[in-house]
Amino acid sequence: MIDLIKKLPKAxxxxxxEGSLEPELMFKLAKKNKIDIPYKSIEEIKKAYDFSNLQSFLDIYYAGAAVLITKEDFYDMTWAYIKKCVENNIIHTEIFFDPQTHTKRGISFETVILGIKQALDDAKEKYGITSHIIMCFLRHLSQEDAFKTFEEALVFKNIIKGIGLDSxxxxxxxxxFKDVFKKAKEEGFEIVAHAGEEADVSYIYEALDLLEVKRIDHGVQAINSKELLKRLKEEQIPLTVCPNSNIELKVFNSYKEHNIKKLLDYNLLVTVNSDDPAYFKGYLNQNYINLVDNLELTDEDIIQLVKNSFKASFISDELKEKYL
Ligand code: HPA
Ligand code: ZN
Structure with a gap:
């Protein structure tokens, strides 16, 4: 089964x-850019990755992102993730970035997005890996702040596929964030949002009804509402589930308690993803492997999850047909 996971081309x-920034690169960039980080060694960084919930992770994650200064830094981080895509047989990826994490520190929007984009262009050229960029608003900041970021993003409209919500x-x-997402939709962006990771199903309903999302990121709390499960199934709204993340952030106490198999058996369009792999002990294949090690997943389940990853993607219908 592990062979099957490794062999299948995935999205x-x-x-x-920013969650793919490995401690080694973080340490190197901190030195190069003369940024103080509260760790004396790579081992110390790794030791600090012991989380009790989402917020305890976010505090460390935003502090880590402070080492990213130049366009080359964003390029190097993204290129390192592309190498992991090659290792994990990921042939299409839709990546989030959080501009506010960087613009708040005085780094320009352009530096961030052009560094990421250059690496994604090189990935297509060198490995044939296709990608989309999704810009996320930080939900702990105000809608006004999100609007300002949205205005900056419009200059790069041709390279941003979607708008999301995280933090x-x-x-x-x-x-x-109802008003800013309405504007984003009018401008033609694909809409997604993190919802139902830690918070209750009302957040998922709001994402669907007020933001009109195409996908729910995480969404595992949907299990608590029969009515919502029925709707997600009928409308085939994708859930981008992140098993390792859910375990590391204590959304579930163990892999055995993870509900992805239940959601899949209920015929929801669930997918497997790595969220912040440098922080959550592994890239995409490791997420699949941890699931098969702990849940009664069949070969057919794995194939279905992989098919779902393409079905739920924002690639063209033509390409989807090729991949499915
Ligand atoms: N949830 C919310 N915000 C995030 C996450 C997540 O899992 N990862 C990075 N930012
Ligand atoms: Zn996430």
Whole structure:
């Protein structure tokens, strides 16, 4: 089964590029850019990755991102992830980036997005890996701040496929960003949002009804509402589930308690993704492997999950037909 996982060409739909920054590169960039980080060694960084919930992770994750200064830094981080795509047989990836994490530190929007984009262009050229960029608003900041970021993003409209919502979930429901997402939709962006990772199903309903999302990122709390499960199934709304992340952030106590098999058996369009692989102990294949090691997944389940990753992607219908 592990062979099957490794052999199948896959798509990844929930990957924060800042979450692919490995401790080794973080340490190297901190030295190069003379940025103080609260760790004396790579081992110390790794030791700090012990989380109790989403917020405890985010605090460390935003601190780590502070080492990224130049366009080359963003290129190097993205290129390192592309190498992992090759290793994991990911042939299409849709990556999130959080511009506000960087513009708040005085790094220009252009530096961030052009560094990422150059690496993605090179990935297509060198390995044939296709990709889309999804810009996320940080939900712990205001809608006004999101609007400012949105205005900056419009200059790069041709290289941004979608708009998403991430960061601290509880207390920052999708409704807080209703107006900016309406504008994003009018401008033709694909809409997604993190919802139902830690917060209850009302956040998923708001993402669907107020933001009109095409996919729900995480969404595992949907299990708590029969009515919502029925809707997600009928409308075949994709859930981009991130098993390792859910375990590391204590959404579930163990892999055996993870609900992805239940969601799949209920015929929801669920996908497997790595979220922040440098922080959550492994890239995409490792997420699949941890699932088969702990849940009663069949070969057919794995094939279905991989098919779903293409079905739920924003690639053209033509390409989808080729991949499915
Ligand atoms: N949830 C919310 N925000 C995030 C995550 C996540 O899993 N990863 C990076 N930013
Ligand atoms: Zn995420």
């Amino acid at each position: 990844e739909l929930h990957l924060h590029i 601290s979930e509880i207390g920052h429901p999708p409704s807080k």
